[in-house]
Amino acid sequence: MWGVGTSAYQIEGAWNEGGKGPSIWDTMAHTLPMVDTGDVACDHYHRLEEDLDLLGEIGVDAYHFSIAWTRVLPEGTGEVNQTGLAFYDRLIDGLLDRDIEPWLTLYHWDLPQTLQDQGGWANRRSVDWFTEYASVMRDRLGDRVKNWITINEPWVIATLGHLEGLFAPGLNDWPTTLAAAHHLLMAHGSATAAIREKVSDANVGLSLDCRPAEPASESASDIAATRHFDGFRNRWYFDPVFGKGYPQDMVEAYQALGRLDPGLIRPGDEELIATPIDFCGLNYYTSVRIAAGEEEQDNPEGPVGINPPSGFTEMGWLVDPDAMERFLLRVHQEWSPKSIVVTENGASYSDGPVPDGGVHDRRRIKYLDAHIDAVRSARDRGVPVDGYFVWSFLDNLEWRAGYSQRFGLVWVDHPTQQRILKDSAYWYKDLIERYSSG
Numbered sequence: 001m002w003g004v005g006t007s008a009y010q011i012e013g014a015w016n017e018g019g020k021g022p023s024i025w026d027t028m029a030h031t032l033p034m035v036d037t038g039d040v041a042c043d044h045y046h047r048l049e050e051d052l053d054l055l056g057e058i059g060v061d062a063y064h065f066s067i068a069w070t071r072v073l074p075e076g077t078g079e080v081n082q083t084g085l086a087f088y089d090r091l092i093d094g095l096l097d098r099d100i101e102p103w104l105t106l107y108h109w110d111l112p113q114t115l116q117d118q119g120g121w122a123n124r125r126s127v128d129w130f131t132e133y134a135s136v137m138r139d140r141l142g143d144r145v146k147n148w149i150t151i152n153e154p155w156v157i158a159t160l161g162h163l164e165g166l167f168a169p170g171l172n173d174w175p176t177t178l179a180a181a182h183h184l185l186m187a188h189g190s191a192t193a194a195i196r197e198k199v200s201d202a203n204v205g206l207s208l209d210c211r212p213a214e215p216a217s218e219s220a221s222d223i224a225a226t227r228h229f230d231g232f233r234n235r236w237y238f239d240p241v242f243g244k245g246y247p248q249d250m251v252e253a254y255q256a257l258g259r260l261d262p263g264l265i266r267p268g269d270e271e272l273i274a275t276p277i278d279f280c281g282l283n284y285y286t287s288v289r290i291a292a293g294e295e296e297q298d299n300p301e302g303p304v305g306i307n308p309p310s311g312f313t314e315m316g317w318l319v320d321p322d323a324m325e326r327f328l329l330r331v332h333q334e335w336s337p338k339s340i341v342v343t344e345n346g347a348s349y350s351d352g353p354v355p356d357g358g359v360h361d362r363r364r365i366k367y368l369d370a371h372i373d374a375v376r377s378a379r380d381r382g383v384p385v386d387g388y389f390v391w392s393f394l395d396n397l398e399w400r401a402g403y404s405q406r407f408g409l410v411w412v413d414h415p416t417q418q419r420i421l422k423d424s425a426y427w428y429k430d431l432i433e434r435y436s437s438g
């Protein structure tokens with residue numbers, strides 16, 4: 001199954017139209033000097049038909065998108081906004097008309113501001129808020145949507161939003177970060193059960209981001225730092241979701257540093273988090289080399305002691321398809337999900353239109369080709385990878401980095417909103433056609 005993905009805040013725009021309430025990203029965009037805001041984004045809300053036609057032209061089997069929670073529940077809970085729901089009805093019907101399978105993500109980072117005002121994900125009640133929202137979506141769309149992703153990238157939400165202050169809600173506190181992470185995972189488990197309850201043939205999972213890490217040297221301190229980084233970045237999420245509970249070494253480390261509120265993890269919580277899922281969504285972009293002192297950094301200074309032949313994307317991320325293959329094998333061996341779907345993989349390169357009218361993004365094609373090869377090779381080694389989504393369909397708002405970081409298969413000229421299929425879109429179309437013709 002070949003697809004492309006987007007998320008609501010990154011493409012929809014229309015931030016205050018059709019009865020939509022404000023989200024934490026609207027607040028951040030309007031209170032901080034952000035490079036760009038999502039107020040208009042790709043204006044997808046007003047250009048739905050055009051974008052559906054482009055998806056049809058690329059020929060994808062599946063499209064994953066997220067729902068803007070506050071379009072549907074402007075206050076986060078309570079009254080449902082029918083205009084907002086109608087937009088997603090049209091999107092889903094338009095996909096089905098074109099034989100494109102909808103993959104719906106419930107949460108891609110845009111928490112209702114009203115819920116943030118009550119503590120957001122750090123408040124245990126967020127589990128109930130999210131379950132209510134998931135149930136509204138299930139009841140309205142479950143007849144047509146079978147593929148559900150509860151939460152996208154819980155590490156990013158918890159850490160960049162609550163520890164590094166870079167993403168909404170812009171906080172800087174360890175206990176809040178671990179509380180948010182815990183409630184996000186519980187919310188995932190609870191929503192999974194709620195969807196299953198009423199959508200009998202539902203395919204439910206979550207999208208976990210990962211950062212494979214290697215020690216920068218063979219020194220004991222670099223090896224220990226890498227183990228800690230892996231606990232902080234990967235195991236803290238994969239272990240509980242797949243029934244292993246939180247990793248003991250990290251629980252002890254966080255407790256010793258006074259970061260883990262002793263009352264946070266209560267009896268039954270880990271069982272809820274481990275509610276069985278149908279697939280593990282995996283988001284992979286890059287790998288890192290960790291030296292002592294870098295065990296809790298998002299983007300360590302850079303690959304120490306190696307000279308990567310494949311270079312970096314414009315996000316400054318190392319291109320490392322081999323690490324993707326190794327991580328797929330690891331997911332299969334260590335956590336054994338029934339099925340794995342690569343829910344995000346892609347690269348930021350800024351190649352734009354040239355006088356012949358095309359966008360010749362050769363570096364993106366090379367990146368995608370190498371990573372799809374890695375997936376193929378993992379499958380040949382027995383890893384059950386059942387789908388692959390390119391991030392992203394359109395050049396969109398790359399959060400705090402704004403519109404200059406372009407991940408799309410489709411070029412978007414933001415001032416005019418003109419769309420142009422890049423060479424990578426035609427390349428992907430060919431690849432899909434070759435696969436579907438056997």
Ligand code: IFM
Pocket residue numbers: 007010153283344391398399407
């Ligand atoms: O654009 C983001 C997306 O929203 C979440 N995963 C990573 C992408 C690239 O940074």
